[in-house]
Amino acid sequence: MGEMEELRKEMENLKDQITAARKTFQDSTLQEAAAGVTVVGRVQLKTRKTLRGHLAKIYAMHWGTDSTLCVSASQDGKLIVWDTITTNKVNAIPLKSSWVMTCAYAPSGNLVACGGLDNMCSIYNLKGKDGNVKVMRELAAHTGYLSCCRFLSDTEIITSSGDCTCVLWDIETGTQKTVFAGHQGDAMSLGVSPDFKYFISGACDFTAKLWDIREAECRQTFGGHESDINAIGFFPNGNAVITGSDDATCKLYDLRADQELLTYQDSSIMCGVTSLASSKSGRLLLAGHDDFNVNIWDMLKAERVGVLAGHDNRVSCIGVSSDGMACCTGSWDSFLKIWN
Amino acid sequence: MHCLKKLEAVVVEMQSGVKGSEQKLNVTTIPHVITGKDVIAWITNKMKSTTEESEAFGTMLVAYGYIYPLQNHRKLVMCNDSSLYRFQTPYFWPTQKWVAEDSDYAIYLAKRNIRKKGLLEPYEQAHYNHLHEWLNHKWDFIVMQATEQYKAGKERRKPDRVVFDCQERAYWIVNKPPRRTHSAMDSGLELLIDPNSDEKIPFDTYRRMNLFYQQAIMSSKVKSSVSLGALNKYVATYKNHDPFLAPCLPSNPWLTDNDSYWTLNMRQVEVPTKMRVERWSFSLFELLRDLRGRDDFKVFLKKEFSGENLAFWEAAEELKWGTASSMTSKAETIFKTFLVPGAPRWINIDGRTMGLTVKGLDHPHRYVLEAAQTHVFLLMKKDTFFRYLKSPVYKEIQKKALNPEAHNFSPAQLEHNAQNRSPGIHPLILWQQAEAEKAKAAAASVPVDVKALMSKLDRIK
Numbered sequence: 046m047g048e049m050e051e052l053r054k055e056m057e058n059l060k061d062q063i064t065a066a067r068k069t070f071q072d073s074t075l076q077e078a079a080a081g082v083t084v085v086g087r088v089q090l091k092t093r094k095t096l097r098g099h100l101a102k103i104y105a106m107h108w109g110t111d112s113t114l115c116v117s118a119s120q121d122g123k124l125i126v127w128d129t130i131t132t133n134k135v136n137a138i139p140l141k142s143s144w145v146m147t148c149a150y151a152p153s154g155n156l157v158a159c160g161g162l163d164n165m166c167s168i169y170n171l172k173g174k175d176g177n178v179k180v181m182r183e184l185a186a187h188t189g190y191l192s193c194c195r196f197l198s199d200t201e202i203i204t205s206s207g208d209c210t211c212v213l214w215d216i217e218t219g220t221q222k223t224v225f226a227g228h229q230g231d232a233m234s235l236g237v238s239p240d241f242k243y244f245i246s247g248a249c250d251f252t253a254k255l256w257d258i259r260e261a262e263c264r265q266t267f268g269g270h271e272s273d274i275n276a277i278g279f280f281p282n283g284n285a286v287i288t289g290s291d292d293a294t295c296k297l298y299d300l301r302a303d304q305e306l307l308t309y310q311d312s313s314i315m316c317g318v319t320s321l322a323s324s325k326s327g328r329l330l331l332a333g334h335d336d337f338n339v340n341i342w343d344m345l346k347a348e349r350v351g352v353l354a355g356h357d358n359r360v361s362c363i364g365v366s367s368d369g370m371a372c373c374t375g376s377w378d379s380f381l382k383i384w385n
Numbered sequence: 386m387h388c389l390k391k392l393e394a395v396v397v398e399m400q401s402g403v404k405g406s407e408q409k410l411n412v413t414t415i416p417h418v419i420t421g422k423d424v425i426a427w428i429t430n431k432m433k434s435t436t437e438e439s440e441a442f443g444t445m446l447v448a449y450g451y452i453y454p455l456q457n458h459r460k461l462v463m464c465n466d467s468s469l470y471r472f473q474t475p476y477f478w479p480t481q482k483w484v485a486e487d488s489d490y491a492i493y494l495a496k497r498n499i500r501k502k503g504l505l506e507p508y509e510q511a512h513y514n515h516l517h518e519w520l521n522h523k524w525d526f527i528v529m530q531a532t533e534q535y536k537a538g539k540e541r542r543k544p545d546r547v548v549f550d551c552q553e554r555a556y557w558i559v560n561k562p563p564r565r566t567h568s569a570m571d572s573g574l575e576l577l578i579d580p581n582s583d584e585k586i587p588f589d590t591y592r593r594m595n596l597f598y599q600q601a602i603m604s605s606k607v608k609s610s611v612s613l614g615a616l617n618k619y620v621a622t623y624k625n626h627d628p629f630l631a632p633c634l635p636s637n638p639w640l641t642d643n644d645s646y647w648t649l650n651m652r653q654v655e656v657p658t659k660m661r662v663e664r665w666s667f668s669l670f671e672l673l674r675d676l677r678g679r680d681d682f683k684v685f686l687k688k689e690f691s692g693e694n695l696a697f698w699e700a701a702e703e704l705k706w707g708t709a710s711s712m713t714s715k716a717e718t719i720f721k722t723f724l725v726p727g728a729p730r731w732i733n734i735d736g737r738t739m740g741l742t743v744k745g746l747d748h749p750h751r752y753v754l755e756a757a758q759t760h761v762f763l764l765m766k767k768d769t770f771f772r773y774l775k776s777p778v779y780k781e782i783q784k785k786a787l788n789p790e791a792h793n794f795s796p797a798q799l800e801h802n803a804q805n806r807s808p809g810i811h812p813l814i815l816w817q818q819a820e821a822e823k824a825k826a827a828a829a830s831v832p833v834d835v836k837a838l839m840s841k842l843d844r845i846k
Contacts, residue, residue, distance in 0.1 A: 048588070049588060059598035063598060063601055066602060070607070074613075078616075082621070088629065088630075093639045131806060197706075198705075200707070200709065217709055280619075282616070285612070301606070301607040313434055315395070326626060327619060327620050328629075335388070337441055345616075369627055369628050385639040
């Protein structure tokens, strides 16, 4: 028992050293650095389209890499690919298990993936020979629900699960290539860096971790939240990470300085953040909350510059298209709205 | 749920802030009734927010069950008028630990059954049947509890009984909502791992964590002012390219239903737009990511006879993301074309990287060319990229680039646009075009056989 105590003391000591080291590198705050930047002013986005067709709560959506297609997953057991400009449904894919919690669109546009309480990630091929959309692979090895998945290419996909691990899969063979273990609570969300070399995951142990895909290691851990991290994303230049949590705040962490730069909070916001997305230049952060609203933050000044109110139930997912033109929100009221 | 602590603080304040009155409802007089108007006014005043936001906040309080409506008890929204509400008793507040138990719900339904003599609503009847089946082993206990509670209720005074029944009904509507009622307690998922439980951390985990922390201390860090400067610079550079902040030319398709913006910015367009060309100058990453920019870069490199670096980079990308079965053949082609001394498109990398790469190619895997690819990328970034930006090729494309006129549609024209929206090109067709182009490029990039060309020239002479 004596050794355990020693190890624990050493761990606390190391953690203190890390905090001290971070402080010495903190020679400026974002407020000082952004003092000269002009204020953005009130941002008002309006609903341009409403996508109707789901019959139950929408849990996830993801934009394709061209500007107008997106996929959404709902607990009525359907995965729908929408052409958002005409609001037509390009594909309506029936799922084997209706308890779906996440969906993803491959960068090439050929594949979509989904998963949920069935502990499996199912990959569907949209460009099949006879035009039918069929299951291409079922990736099963997780011992917990699938909370999020993201494609790296047509051959690799990363998934995060309630069993506290993230896994990199080889789609062709359907096997696990790397298991990223280290979180001590359910892994709730993940995001891939713009150069596809790193990914970040947020978990219910209140921390976010940065993983190197190639070396299969955790490079950095970021703490500071007081509750589960539900949503996570990269800043567009790939050097900073934004997290959203149940404690109703969002935080911005820098990867190179290894510390938290800013917290986005307001005393009138009491509901947990369920999802987040940043605009193309990184100036605006859109965060969806449990109180049915989406708050728009000015990332440099940490001020709220707008609200998107229009859903009748919790906003469960949000995404900004790749050319930055439109933002799509999905909600438990079974509608998707496109804002601009 | 973490946010409930903050919510409860607000509700407690509100209870002393909003005035309640007695209201007559059906036959009984109900005390401490508040109107939606008053609640919303109080919220607007306290939080200094707009009416819209206060309405949303009020609806949230109703959806969580802190306030319940008296008249339309199934619709959990806060209306900004004289609709009547009451504060829910703290006994029935949602808390972090208390989950609505199925056996409690069964007792409640059994009690209602006794009172209304079998007249439950259809969704309640469905729940009742399901619980009867599932909790069958406890059913005697449940019925006994229900009868006891019913008897105890009858002994109360009528107004108290009505109030308590209302509160209980409101609690169950929030926790087991009927169809088309949106309740916030309907959260669905329970965490698999409880972060609050004291876990016995094994010996080995401590050791590994300590190693990790030691490595973390030694990792190189950058001063935060540098990162902040970089963030600022990025945001400033892209400010005019963010459609949420700056208007885009000729017009935003989402606003005017005219998709010329997308047609002008397609993959294979002859003449790109000025904004697009400007983006190419931001970084090599941006230039290579936009395939049209990559084409322009290739034109420049061809003039300088240094296209092998980019060709190698592209081949390495294909290897990284390609299918596993094609890896050995791709690795071989790359070796023969770029790395063998005297190869037709030999790349100039330092000896150490070359040695490592060639050795790795004996057992090719996805990342075998990573070191060489990074080296080549850095070469291009530090040298070729800047020369490209100063070259006549880039300046020419800058001059040729389109700066489309901003559209100025009248309302009638906007209507017309909305009705005549083009369906766009089906993604399958775009994909086929891309594949055809790739095939053409592959055929064209076969290295020129100098010897054959020379002998041909000799024969012509």
